[in-house]
Every structure is written in C-alpha cells, then in structure tokens.
Amino acid sequence: MNDVARFRAQFARLLLIILWINAGLMSLTPGAQLLLGQQTLILAGIGLAALGTLALYLYRIDWPARQITSMATLGQVMLLVYAFAGHPYQSDMHMYFFAMLAVLAGWLDWRIFLPATVAIAAHHLALSLLQPAGVFANGGDTGRVLLHGAIVSVQAAALSLLVWALRQALETSETERRQADAAREIADEARRHVAETTAKAASERQRILNVVANDFENAIAGIARDVIASVQSLRAASQQMKHGAVEVLQRSTAASRSSRQTSANVVAVTQVTSELAQSFAEVDRQVAETARIVGAATLQAGNVLHTVGDLSRKADEIGNIAGVISTIAKHTNLLALNASIEAARLGRSGGGFTIVAQEIKSLATQTWRATEEIQGQIEAIHQSGSEAIAAIDAMNLTIGSLNQISGAVAIVVEQQNVATAGIAENIRQAADETVTAAGHIDIVSRVAAETDEAASHIALSADELSLQSSHLDAEVAQFLGRVRAA
Numbered sequence: 001m002n003d004v005a006r007f008r009a010q011f012a013r014l015l016l017i018i019l020w021i022n023a024g025l026m027s028l029t030p031g032a033q034l035l036l037g038q039q040t041l042i043l044a045g046i047g048l049a050a051l052g053t054l055a056l057y058l059y060r061i062d063w064p065a066r067q068i069t070s071m072a073t074l075g076q077v078m079l080l081v082y083a084f085a086g087h088p089y090q091s092d093m094h095m096y097f098f099a100m101l102a103v104l105a106g107w108l109d110w111r112i113f114l115p116a117t118v119a120i121a122a123h124h125l126a127l128s129l130l131q132p133a134g135v136f137a138n139g140g141d142t143g144r145v146l147l148h149g150a151i152v153s154v155q156a157a158a159l160s161l162l163v164w165a166l167r168q169a170l171e172t173s174e175t176e177r178r179q180a181d182a183a184r185e186i187a188d189e190a191r192r193h194v195a196e197t198t199a200k201a202a203s204e205r206q207r208i209l210n211v212v213a214n215d216f217e218n219a220i221a222g223i224a225r226d227v228i229a230s231v232q233s234l235r236a237a238s239q240q241m242k243h244g245a246v247e248v249l250q251r252s253t254a255a256s257r258s259s260r261q262t263s264a265n266v267v268a269v270t271q272v273t274s275e276l277a278q279s280f281a282e283v284d285r286q287v288a289e290t291a292r293i294v295g296a297a298t299l300q301a302g303n304v305l306h307t308v309g310d311l312s313r314k315a316d317e318i319g320n321i322a323g324v325i326s327t328i329a330k331h332t333n334l335l336a337l338n339a340s341i342e343a344a345r346l347g348r349s350g351g352g353f354t355i356v357a358q359e360i361k362s363l364a365t366q367t368w369r370a371t372e373e374i375q376g377q378i379e380a381i382h383q384s385g386s387e388a389i390a391a392i393d394a395m396n397l398t399i400g401s402l403n404q405i406s407g408a409v410a411i412v413v414e415q416q417n418v419a420t421a422g423i424a425e426n427i428r429q430a431a432d433e434t435v436t437a438a439g440h441i442d443i444v445s446r447v448a449a450e451t452d453e454a455a456s457h458i459a460l461s462a463d464e465l466s467l468q469s470s471h472l473d474a475e476v477a478q479f480l481g482r483v484r485a486a
Contacts, residue, residue, distance in 0.1 A: 003174040004108055004167060008061040011106035015069055016056060018103065022076040023049040029083035041083045048072040048079075063109075070104050070112040071119060078123050085133050094148065101155055108167045110160035117156040121149040254377055261370060289408075302443060306450075314443075319378040321436075326375070328433045329368035335426040336361035 001009075026045035029038065052072040059065035077096045084090040097120055104112055124145045127135040136144060339357035 003170045003177075005061065007170065008066075008107060011108075012056055012061050012065070012069075014106065015073065015103070016053060019049040019052045019069070019072060019076065022073070022080070025080060026076075026083065029080065030087050038083070041079050045076050045079050048075045066107045066109055066112055067115065070107065070116055073100050073104065074116050074119055078120075081135065082127075091136065097152065098155055101152070101159060105159050105163050105166075108163055108170070110163045110167075113156040113160045113163075117149075117152050120152050121145075124148055254373075261366075318381070319375070323375075324433060326368060326371040328429070329364045329371055331429075332364035332367065332426060333361055335422070336364055338422070 023042075023045040026038075026042040029041065049072065052069040055065045055068035055072075059068075074097070077093075077100050080096060081090065081093045084093050101113065101116060104116065124135050125142075128142060128145045336357045339360065340354060343352075343354040343357060
C-alpha cells in the first residue's frame with residue numbers, strides 16, 4: 001500500500017464518522033414545514049449514512065466508494081438545508097456545502113468535485129424552481145442560485161488543483177522515499193561489503209606483514225650473525241696483527257742495532273780507503289746510480305708498507321736485506337782475500353794493504369756474524385705468523401734491482417786494473433749496503449709501530465661495530481614488534 005492509499009484509508013474512517021454525525025444532526029433540526037417531515041429527513045439522513053458505509057465495505061477506497069460517499073455526504077448537507085427551511089440559520093447552512101467540499105478533499109481525487117459541483121448546482125436550481133423555500137428563506141432567486149453555483153465552482157476548482165498537487169507531492173515523495181529506501185539498502189549492502197572487504201584486507205594485510213616481518217627477521221638475523229662472526233674474526237685478526245707487530249718491532253730494533261754497529265765498522269774502514277776511492281770517478285758514478293735506484297726501491301717499499309696487510313711481506317724484505325748484507329759480507333771477505341793476495345804480490349810495498357785487508361776481513365766477519373744474528377731474528381719474526389713471511393716479496397724486486405746495480409758495479413770493478421781501487425770500491429759498496437740495510441730495518445721498525453697502532457684502532461672499531469650490531473638487533477626486534485602489532 002502506497003502513501004496515497006494509506007491516507008485514503010485513514011480518511012475513509014473519518015468520513016464514515018462524519019456521515020453518521022450528519023445523520024445524527026437530522027434529529028436536532030427544527031423540522032421541515034414543507035413536503036418532507038422531520039422523521040422522513042432523519043430516515044433519509046440515516047439511509048445516506050448507511051449507503052456510504054455499505055460502499056466503503058464493498059469497495060474499500062476504490063473509485064465507486066469515493067463517489068458514493070462523496071454524494072452521500074453532500075446529500076446529507078442538502079437535507080440539512082432543507083430541514084432548516086424557514087429558520088434563520090437556513091442561509092448559514094449553505095456554508096456547510098463549502099465545509100464538506102473541503103472535507104472531501106481528503107480523498108485526494110479531484111474527479112469527485114465535478115459531480116459534486118453539478119449536484120449542488122442542480123439541487124439549488126431545481127428547488128428554486130419547484131420549492132424555493134427549500135433552498136433560500138426568501139424564496140427563489142435565479143441570480144442568487146447562479147452566484148451560489150459560481151462560488152461552489154470556484155471552490156471546487158481550487159480544491160481540485162490543491163488535491164491534484166497534494167497527490168502529486170505524495171506520489172513524488174513516495175517515489176523518492178522508495179528510491180531512498182532502495183539507495184539505503186544499496187548503501188547498507190555496500191557498507192556490509194566494504195566492512196567484509198576491509199576485514200579481509202586487514203586480515204590479509206596482517207598476514208602479509210607477518211610474512212614480511214618473519215622474512216625480514218630471518219634475513220636480519222642471518223646478517224647479524226655474519227656481522228658478529230666477522231667482528232669476532234676481525235678482533236682476533238687485530239690481536240694477532242698487534243702481537244706480530246710487537247714481535248717484528250722488537251726483532252727489527254735488535255737488527256737495527258746490529259746493522260748500525262756493522263755500518264759504523266764499515267764506515268771506519270771506508271775512511272781509511274777514502275783517498276783511494278776518489279780516483280775512480282766512473283766507479284763513483286755507478287755507486288751514485290746504485291744509491292738512486294736503491295732510493296727509488298726504498299720509496300716503493302715505503303708506499304707498500306703503509307698498508308697494514310703488507311706487514312708480513314716486510315718481514316721477507318728484511319730477510320732479503322739480511323741475505324744481501326750476508327752476501328756483501330761474503331763479498332767483502334772475498335775482496336779482503338783478493339787484497340791480501342794482491343798485497344803479497346806487491347811485496348814490501350803492499351804491506352799497508354795487508355793490514356787494511358785484514359781489517360776489512362775482520363769487519364766482514366763481524367758483519368757476517370751480525371747478519372747471522374739478523375737472520376736468527378728474522379727466523380723469530382717468521383715464527384710469529386705466516387702473514388709476515390709473505391710481506392718480504394715486495395722487497396725482493398728492490399733487492400733484485402740492487403743486485404743488478406751490484407752486478408754493474410762488479411763489472412766496473414773487474415774493468416779496473418788497479419787492485420787497490422777494487423778494494424776501495426768494494427769497501428765503499430759494503431758501507432753503502434750496510435747503511436741501506438740499516439735504513440730498511442728502520443723502515444720496518446716504523447711500519448711495525450704503525451701496524452701496532454692500526455691494529456689497536458681496528459680492535460676499537462671491532463668493539464664499536466659489535467655494540468652497533470647489538471643496537472641494530474634491538475632496533476630490528478622493536479621494529480618487527482610494531483609491524484606485527486599493526
């Protein structure tokens with residue numbers, strides 16, 4: 001049932017009450033003094049009320065019921081006007097027509113006003129011609145009847161327009177309400193769907209977050225374990241490096257002292273033979289070239305030694321230097337022997353050279369012994385770690401260049417015809433090599449000290465990295481907790 005039907009059903013009950021009230025009003029009228037008496041009017045009013053009741057019972061609120069009840073209501077008003085014939089209120093009862101027309105607007109059907117208006121006009125016109133006193137107290141008046149009919153027509157037209165507009169408004173309102181209800185149902189369904197989708201999305205999001213958190217936790221845990229293992233290895237390596245550097249520093253210090261002593265001895269011999277060495281310019285030039293190449297080799301070795309990882313190779317370089325020193329000592333000893341032979345060949349004039357040769361031999365022996373001691377110290381350095389052994393490789397190239405220069409020097413020396421010049425050059429060469437060996441040992445000592453400092457810094461960095469790894473682990477755990485709780 002729509003809104004118009006519900007409104008008509010409610011109005012039908014009200015109109016039914018009005019019909020029986022009008023029937024009751026018949027018993028209160030002063031009675032007609034015309035053709036119909038009061039009893040007849042009462043029965044006619046009850047009959048019209050019963051007719052309207054029957055129509056409502058049979059047709060409910062359909063079109064026949066609306067027309068019959070409307071005509072029955074206006075018929076009762078006509079009877080009331082007739083019943084007040086000759087009474088001062090007869091003219092006032094005509095207002096009841098307008099009241100009932102307004103009441104009949106409750107049917108929301110403009111079509112009922114057309115027959116109602118025709119019935120009122122026919123009633124007034126017929127009585128004004130047949131029995132004028134039954135309509136107006138002053139008798140028949142056609143102009144008044146027409147005026148009355150015109151007023152009723154205007155009211156009926158206004159009520160028809162109002163009823164039509166009201167019905168359209170109700171139907172429109174009902175349509176909109178139905179659309180709103182449908183939209184509300186769609187919205188409710190959409191809300192339910194959105195709620196279900198949101199719940200599913202939240203569940204899926206939580207599942208994905210848990211999966212991502214678990215994967216992230218597994219990955220970070222593996223990385224953290226690797227970092228911790230690396231930190232431990234780094235700390236152990238730094239400690240080993242530090243111990244090796246200390247050992248190398250101690251050994252190189254001892255070797256430096258021995259080398260300086262040997263150098264001092266060689267320098268003393270060199271001072272004795274310096275005057276002899278001045279006459280050999282070409283030999284001096286070759287020795288200068290040897291010093292330059294050795295300096296370049298020393299610079300190259302210094303650049304390599306700045307790297308902490310090259311510490312072990314420097315130990316090998318020290319060993320090679322010691323070998324070179326030993327070789328030089330052997331060569332010096334050999335030169336001393338040659339000098340002795342040459343001095344013996346010269347006879348009495350070579351006596352001074354014999355003394356010099358013996359002194360050189362003594363110094364060479366001391367140098368060889370110092371070299372043996374350095375070799376022993378180098379062996380101790382080798383025992384401190386295999387990494388120090390590999391560090392000597394870089395210096396082999398420099399020593400190779402030094403050997404080449406030494407060969408060139410040997411060729412120049414062989415070209416000399418004067419045995420004394422050869423003795424002087426070999427003594428000078430021994431002095432230079434001894435000084436160079438001492439310089440290399442000083443470099444090794446400095447690099448060992450720097451390595452010790454670098455190892456300490458690495459240990460501190462390893463500790464700091466360990467703390468940062470622990471902090472990272474805690475932060476990751478807190479982050480994963482927030483992700484899982486989201």
